[in-house]
Amino acid sequence: MTDLATDVLIVGAGGAGMYAAIAAARAGAGHVLLADKSLVGRGGATIMAQMTVAAALGEECPDDWQAHLDDTLAAGRGLCDENLAALLCRDAPARIREMAEWRVGWARRENGRIAQVTAPGHSRPRCCYVDFLNTGPAVAATLRRQISQIGVINRVSNLAVTDLLVHDGEVAGAVALDIAEGEPVRIAAKAVIIASGGLTRIYQRNSASANMGGDGYALALAAGAALVDMEFVQFFPIGHLAPRVVGMDPIMWDPFRYKLGGRLLNRDGREFLADYGSDESAGYTTPRDIATYAIQKEVAAGRGSPHGGVYLSFTHVPRHSLEAAFGPVIGRLAKNGIDLARAPVEVAPIAHYHMGGIAVDPDMASSVPRLFAAGEAAGGANGANRLSGNAIPEALVFGEVAGRSAALLAAKRPMSALPSGAGADIVEQIRSLADGRKGDIAACELLDELREIMWRDVGPFRSAKVLSRAIVRTEEMRAALPKLSLPPGRRFNPALAEWFELRGSLIAASAVAHAAAARIESRGAHQREDYPDSDPAWARSQRITMTAEGGITLGPPQ
Amino acid sequence: MTKHTARLRVRRGTADEPQPRYEEFALPFEPGTTVLDALIAIRRQQDPSLAIRYSCINANVCKECLIAIDGVIDYACTTRLRDDKVMTLEPLPGKPLLRDLVTEIRPPRERLK
Numbered sequence A: 001m002t003d004l005a006t007d008v009l010i011v012g013a014g015g016a017g018m019y020a021a022i023a024a025a026r027a028g029a030g031h032v033l034l035a036d037k038s039l040v041g042r043g044g045a046t047i048m049a050q051m052t053v054a055a056a057l058g059e060e061c062p063d064d065w066q067a068h069l070d071d072t073l074a075a076g077r078g079l080c081d082e083n084l085a086a087l088l089c090r091d092a093p094a095r096i097r098e099m100a101e102w103r104v105g106w107a108r109r110e111n112g113r114i115a116q117v118t119a120p121g122h123s124r125p126r127c128c129y130v131d132f133l134n135t136g137p138a139v140a141a142t143l144r145r146q147i148s149q150i151g152v153i154n155r156v157s158n159l160a161v162t163d164l165l166v167h168d169g170e171v172a173g174a175v176a177l178d179i180a181e182g183e184p185v186r187i188a189a190k191a192v193i194i195a196s197g198g199l200t201r202i203y204q205r206n207s208a209s210a211n212m213g214g215d216g217y218a219l220a221l222a223a224g225a226a227l228v229d230m231e232f233v234q235f236f237p238i239g240h241l242a243p244r245v246v247g248m249d250p251i252m253w254d255p256f257r258y259k260l261g262g263r264l265l266n267r268d269g270r271e272f273l274a275d276y277g278s279d280e281s282a283g284y285t286t287p288r289d290i291a292t293y294a295i296q297k298e299v300a301a302g303r304g305s306p307h308g309g310v311y312l313s314f315t316h317v318p319r320h321s322l323e324a325a326f327g328p329v330i331g332r333l334a335k336n337g338i339d340l341a342r343a344p345v346e347v348a349p350i351a352h353y354h355m356g357g358i359a360v361d362p363d364m365a366s367s368v369p370r371l372f373a374a375g376e377a378a379g380g381a382n383g384a385n386r387l388s389g390n391a392i393p394e395a396l397v398f399g400e401v402a403g404r405s406a407a408l409l410a411a412k413r414p415m416s417a418l419p420s421g422a423g424a425d426i427v428e429q430i431r432s433l434a435d436g437r438k439g440d441i442a443a444c445e446l447l448d449e450l451r452e453i454m455w456r457d458v459g460p461f462r463s464a465k466v467l468s469r470a471i472v473r474t475e476e477m478r479a480a481l482p483k484l485s486l487p488p489g490r491r492f493n494p495a496l497a498e499w500f501e502l503r504g505s506l507i508a509a510s511a512v513a514h515a516a517a518a519r520i521e522s523r524g525a526h527q528r529e530d531y532p533d534s535d536p537a538w539a540r541s542q543r544i545t546m547t548a549e550g551g552i553t554l555g556p557p558q
Numbered sequence B: 001m002t003k004h005t006a007r008l009r010v011r012r013g014t015a016d017e018p019q020p021r022y023e024e025f026a027l028p029f030e031p032g033t034t035v036l037d038a039l040i041a042i043r044r045q046q047d048p049s050l051a052i053r054y055s056c057i058n059a060n061v062c063k064e065c066l067i068a069i070d071g072v073i074d075y076a077c078t079t080r081l082r083d084d085k086v087m088t089l090e091p092l093p094g095k096p097l098l099r100d101l102v103t104e105i106r107p108p109r110e111r112l113k
Helices: A017-024 A065-076 A083-103 A135-148 A215-224 A253-260 A288-300 A319-335 A391-411 A425-435 A444-455 A464-483 A494-518 B035-045
Strands: A003-009 A033-037 A152-155 A158-165 A170-178 A183-194 A234-241 A263-265 A310-313 A345-354 A358-360 A371-373 A543-546 A551-556 B004-012 B022-031 B068-069 B072-075 B087-090 B097-101
Touching: A003 A017, A003 A170, A003 A391, A017 A033, A017 A135, A017 A152, A017 A183, A017 A391, A033 A158, A065 A319, A135 A152, A158 A183, A158 A215, A158 A425, A170 A425, A170 A494, A183 A215, A183 A391, A183 A425, A183 A444, A215 A358, A215 A371, A215 A494, A215 A543, A234 A288, A253 A319, A288 A310, A288 A345, A288 B097, A310 A543, A310 B022, A371 A391, A425 A494, A425 B097, A444 A464, A444 A494, A444 B035, A464 A494, A494 A543, A494 B004, B004 B035, B022 B035
Parallel strands: A003 A033, A003 A183, A033 A152, A183 A371, B004 B087
Antiparallel strands: A158 A170, A170 A183, A234 A345, A263 A310, A310 A345, A543 A551, B004 B022, B068 B072, B068 B087
């Protein structure tokens, strides 16, 4: 078996993980291990970002980070951790200008200034981007280039961390599955950063990468850490629904709305957002939670489009304007049979981002010593609803803080080898699973069922009845894990990694369902049909922890 | 919507096997469905051991699902299924085979050891 030792182990190599590696190296870490289930810098959410990156650069008009903070707190519907939100807004401009120095290619005006657009929920133009629909890939490529130039950063692709090792109440390392060889790997680490993104892949309709099944939350819970705000899953209102499009991200219509407005129409061709208190006469201004609510209500009332969404129309926009704003993309749409000047498309809400996550302090330290979190994996900064454009700055800013904090902590400690038997049971479990198992059902089938349950019962609309049904079923599925069928084989056996993915996704799903069942009000992205109003007594966050027996439990409020 | 049937002839196995081995799968599909959609559906409904690399699923940004489709190198996520002939799917030529359609495409510095 391979044994590794590192100062800082980073789980997940999207934007937050890659930046954490850079920051850890800057802060003096002698060895950083950056591990990703997929390929470094190619999975996760960063690469999927289409357009907006919010930062108070003041390129279009005067702006300051406190105005950005005001907008972030308002969007969070009273639940943001103000210290974390302030950190995000305060440090975002430095990170975004640094990305410009690293030649990410932010779109610029003719006068050379960075272009910033007004996204819903922002009081002024604050969101920069890379054309065309290329923000995420450009950010990821820029960070990949940076980390490849830093010798102390050791990148490992296809390495899936399955369990954290806790010794004397502190995180001491991890056991991982080397997916390529199907072998266990033991890693001693002075500090661990979870940067493995969110959990939107556990929803049937999602804009996630394959590796966003919530495993970082499960790792943290099992290590004894607390999660916060787990009931708040952001549903992106205008995910693409029909006609079928290939080779494009389902959240692709957002940039079109930023640049061209567009009209959301119901089956009768009528604009309906005003019926839900949002007037779009001044452009694209409706926050994501309200737009999702409005669309779901229109569909429920029988005023939806044929595939169960609503129409997004740009037919009033002249063809030359479409082409000026999205030149090469118009051609890609044509290949998919879409002509925006002629006909609308169908859109519907889609799981997009998780506001909740690992509870951290402003050093990105979790409630377990030596365990940190960054990016979407960390919870609290975005409260009950994330402001558009805050995800990429969050990845970079929190990645920077987590990497620095972890490296400074690691510098104070000698490298201690793991106790001789540490992780032996997990190593044995990986080997046993790789030998194959006979059973009635495979992990990938249960993953599909879980996605259906989460969408139907723990999705944009919730009630006590359906939430308790989801809790019961996820617990049954957890109990079934030892009995699943698994084809034998070590080298790149996809079913082996999938077994661990299912285990983590079930824990993450259960955490969301428990938190959602306990919050008997509606707020932001959490909408209860049985409690449709916000309750001022609930203007507080809930914490989730795991019992010694592995059960999901609600901790006391902060 | 009219149902069509795709027939996919997929190269199976690891590099340890002396002879290339192919397995044919059939599955119904609706127009617009991609090769990657089909491979994911085959894993779920017919054979969970079938190995394929993918990450972004449909956005064509991760670039992990590159394979040989009827001898032409292309992305599984952007190639649509057809029902007029058997489609042959093979791993990338010139790369070490790990399993089925998965090859060693990690840069050397991103591998263990």
